[in-house]
Structure formats: structure tokens, C-alpha cells
Amino acid sequence: MRKTKGFTFRKIFPFLLQSSLTRPSPFRAYSFVPFSPLAMLDPTILTIGGIVLGIAIIERILERWGVIDLVDQLAKIMRFILPVAFYSALFYFFATFIL
Template sequence: MRKTQWFSFRNLFHKPSLTSSMKPRPVNAYSFVPFSPFVMLDPTILTIGGIVLAVALIEWLLDRWGVMDLADQFEKVMRFILPVTFYGALFYFFATFMF
């Protein structure tokens, strides 16, 4: 049989406890921004960037050579492809970024 300990109401709430009832826990600290510049060397991101730069260079060369019609067609296509490629690469970067 257990021994019961009695406290009066006044002693229970007005007497300060000498020992803390909470035990300290170890705190795990994590970095919220584990960013390294080498993350940008992802082969997929580099391939997409290389293709976009190559098409821009081709458009510049066609414009320089005087083939305006073909350069204008490239410009119309790139006006749609560049934003789609940028937002797609941005989405891919954050989807594969390890937090």
C-alpha cells in the first residue's frame, strides 16, 4: 500500500518548490538556409540555360547577317519559351532543393 502525502491548499500554492518539475531537453538546432553556390551547378539547370543562350546567340547571328524574317520568327518563339523555361527551371530548382 502506498503512503499518501497530504498538503494543505495554502502550502501547495504559496510554498515555492526547490526543484523544477520540468527536465531540460537537448535542443536540436537546424540551419534554415542551407544554401551553397554549387547548387547552381545542377546539370539540368545548366542544360536549360545553355539551350536558351544558344537560341539567343542564333537569333543575334541571324539578325547580324541580315536574315530579318528568320530572326523575327525566332523572337516570336522565344517570347513564349523564355518565360516558360525560366519559371519551369525555378520550379525545378525549388522542388529538388534539399531543405
């Protein structure tokens, strides 16, 4: 039978490695997201969202009343207005809240 020899951890790794295990000096970290989610409560963004939501509610009410021609015309207009309003609000948000 072979005789096994035991090694301690300090014999395998030299003493010089202990200096590299110390904590690095602190450094400043900067965030790539400099705004808070609460910044979405801006009155301009809430106004744009309220207008779009109001138009959608009016469209549903007109649909229930049976005024389908007016609903179709409003839907054609909203296909253009909704993306423009969304991207305008998004651009405004990033333009005003990024430092």
C-alpha cells in the same frame, strides 16, 4: 554651492542583475536557406541555360546575316519559351535542393 554626491555603479543597480547577465544556454538554429550557391551547377539547370543561351546567340547571328523575317519569328517564339524555361528551372531547383 551644492555638494554633489557620487554613486558607484554597484550601488545603483542591485546585485541580482548579475545573474541575468550570464550567457544563455546554447540552442540549435536552423537555416531557412538549406542549399548552397554551388547547387546551381546542376547539369539540368546548366543544360536549360545553355539551350537558352544558344538560341539567343543563333538569333544574333541571324540578325547580322540580315534574315530579319526569321529573327522576328524566333523572337515571337522566345517571348514564350524564355519565361517558361526560367520558371521551370527555378521550380526544378527549389523542388530538388530543399531538404
